[in-house]
Amino acid sequence: MATLKLMMRAVRVSEFGGPGVLKLLSDIPVPTPSENQVLIKVHACGVNPVETYIRAGTYSRKPTLPYTPGTDIAGIIEDVGQQVTNFKKGDRVFTTGTITGGYAEYSVASVDTVYPLPDNLTFKQGAAVGIPFFTAYRALFHKAHGKPGETVLVHGASGGVGIVACQLARAYGFKVFGTAGTPEGLKLILNNGAHQVFNHREENYIEKIKKASADHGVDVIIEMLSNINLNKDLQLLGFGGRIIVVGCRGCIEINPRETMAKEASIIGTTLFNATKEEREETAAAFFCWS
Numbered sequence: 001m002a003t004l005k006l007m008m009r010a011v012r013v014s015e016f017g018g019p020g021v022l023k024l025l026s027d028i029p030v031p032t033p034s035e036n037q038v039l040i041k042v043h044a045c046g047v048n049p050v051e052t053y054i055r056a057g058t059y060s061r062k063p064t065l066p067y068t069p070g071t072d073i074a075g076i077i078e079d080v081g082q083q084v085t086n087f088k089k090g091d092r093v094f095t096t097g098t099i100t101g102g103y104a105e106y107s108v109a110s111v112d113t114v115y116p117l118p119d120n121l122t123f124k125q126g127a128a129v130g131i132p133f134f135t136a137y138r139a140l141f142h143k144a145h146g147k148p149g150e151t152v153l154v155h156g157a158s159g160g161v162g163i164v165a166c167q168l169a170r171a172y173g174f175k176v177f178g179t180a181g182t183p184e185g186l187k188l189i190l191n192n193g194a195h196q197v198f199n200h201r202e203e204n205y206i207e208k209i210k211k212a213s214a215d216h217g218v219d220v221i222i223e224m225l226s227n228i229n230l231n232k233d234l235q236l237l238g239f240g241g242r243i244i245v246v247g248c249r250g251c252i253e254i255n256p257r258e259t260m261a262k263e264a265s266i267i268g269t270t271l272f273n274a275t276k277e278e279r280e281e282t283a284a285a286f287f288c289w290s
Helices: 049-056 130-143 160-171 183-190 205-212 226-236 276-289
Strands: 007-013 022-029 037-045 073-080 092-095 106-110 114-116 151-155 175-180 196-199 218-223 237-245 265-268
Touching (some): 037 092, 073 106, 114 276, 130 218, 130 276, 151 160, 160 175, 175 205, 183 196, 196 205
């Protein structure tokens, strides 16, 4: 007798475009994990900006169509591959990546992107960890090589990565500046670690940051919208300052001379390039911190 294949609901993208290309289907086969993979029953899935760029076809890394979006999920292990020894059915977990996509009832992930979900976190909270925490940590420590006592500006701090960057910087002993564009956003980042906040919709907010950083300037800038802010960032840096480009939505013209006297650096980053060792370090920091 033939074995019946279990089916699930999943969001599928068959062409790149706007939100309308996201189609909910109910006849997608439940995937099967290979040797070093696990099958997760999805309880929550994060939605990250990069996933909207991929869906629109504007990101440099494009998946093969059709595909199911979603990298950050939290749920319960349903099945494990033959070589998986560190997880078992019933374990609560979260991921920093999936193989078959997270906008689905079930998802397969490589075991090296799966982590135990601490008991004090809900599934929704677990689904918000992956890209935000791992990106913020990578930017602040792996790329900026930030040190306690330095001044950090999170330029655009009220999103997921920005909030975590403020929290991490405060916890590790940095002086933390953050920007947002609404009163609610400013209050949010104050409540999540920023020592001082600035409204980036105000015309003179750059002068306010300069005054707050005194004569020294800012050591590290975590930049979320570099195509708008990069020239402003160069004005704010102190000697040896580092701008870490986390987000960009277009082009901008800068004068490279601005980097010379300060011996400043502009460094791009993407979580997709993180090594296994870097991910392990970040996970260790998360579990110590959580």
